[in-house]
Amino acid sequence: MHRIPRRIDSSLIVAALLIAAVVTGAVSILRLDTTGRSGSGLSEEFAYNLQKLAAVDPDLILYAESGLRVSTGFRQSRAIALDSSGRMYVAGDRAIGVFGAAGNPEKLVELSGEPRSLTVSDDGKIYVGVGDHVEVLSAEGQQVASWNPLGDEAVLTSIAKHKDDVFVADAGHRIVLHYDAAGTLVGHIGAKNPDKNVPGFVIPSPHFDLAVSRDGLLRVVNPGRNRIETYTRDGDLEFAWGERSVDIKGFCGCCNPVSLAIGPDGGFVTAEKGLDRVKVYNSDGGFVGVVAGPAQLGKEGQLKVCNTPEECQGGGLDVAVGMDGRVYVLDVTDNVIRVFAKKEAGR
């Protein structure tokens, strides 16, 4: 049998090749991502993923947010304090906002400069760190004293009062100042002193908090060492607690915890930035549980985008504890106070 040789039309081949080229081109153009929407294509080792670390075991969360959420009205909130009747005092912008226990705005006290820290004494006086000095205001908001300026480098990030002692954390000079209630400087606490076994404060950014427990011992966060140091009023270092770890029990990053408060039972409440977490420790520094993790604080998966260097370095949370044990969390970027109460047993 003869095969009839078939002549293939060369124009058909050219047409087929052309179609194939057009299809291939179209497919590759469609597959080529010039918009970046399909991601970078980098392998997993190039990804910085905190998602896993941000997850908090629900069994460890001992608190729930109460219905009370207070907007501070500030562009930049800085610090929160409570008085014995549960009134909230927030330092921000160039003022102090006072809110009733139910969150109702009561008063706005204008200041001469930007406040960074404040505390309210049992007699209702307000001690506030403004710029390079401390101002004392009456309960009505009238200035009653302005203490000596501490120099251009002073950054007063925390104040606590106990009986006749006032302790002021100065992040700029990396030192705690000890005053009497009249504003006379009594001494300095925490300067590096190998003879007294005092390591010195390491403060990478303006986060440097302190509190005084009922026994009069001063508790100071050493943020660069991720621990809380305990000093006598004479400046002797007694002991320290705090574990450096991303684990829920520890503190991670270079400046944590950024905030510290002491509860009515003598336990501690801490707040961290980076992995935004508010946690509870007992009076010996033992981990008790979580008040709120990134998910509860609405910070989960947030990529930090900041507009100014100060914003990039700032952020974070400030905490205070009420006489009833409720935890007040000031979100300094969202300018809101959130209140967390201990969950009832069995819930």
Place this chain on the structure above:
Amino acid sequence: MANDKENLTRRKFLREGLWGACLAGTGTAAGLSIARNNRDNTVWQIDPYKCIACGNCATFCVLENSAVKCVQAYAICGYCDLCTGYLVPEPKALDTGAENELCPTGAIKRTYVEDPYYEYTIDESLCNGCGKCVNGCAAFGNGSLFLQVRHDRCKNCNECAIAAACPSQAFKRVPADQPYLLKKVDAKE
């Protein structure tokens, strides 16, 4: 006046001064760029306050090794022992062991300054601009590590491939005689 004082305080706290060293030779680099492409005398640059370090800079550049590199703002850096731009989130130890390093290409060098401070510098020949360290530094630290187009290698393409792929509009054209958008201690621009 009060504001000036606030700024001064902040500047002092943040140690002004060492910043210039991190982009040494930028003057020469700018000159090269102008010679290569005179389009309006502008070059491409990343606004560090818009960049979210998404990773696209590492892969979308037309160059095999991206022209985008990580840079360090020394005046902002905390010189931390526990540097979250240098160390993985759960380091076994705070040291230079490869298993503790965050950078997949080993481009960041850690140098002891004095107890407990360390300096972190970038070896640009190893950096691919992936931004992993930038995210680590921004999450926990001071945000002193950030990305910049380095003009000693950038081709100054008319249509920058990364700019088209940037999800946060961080790429912009800047004057060729001021080719870097640096993070500053006291002001945005």
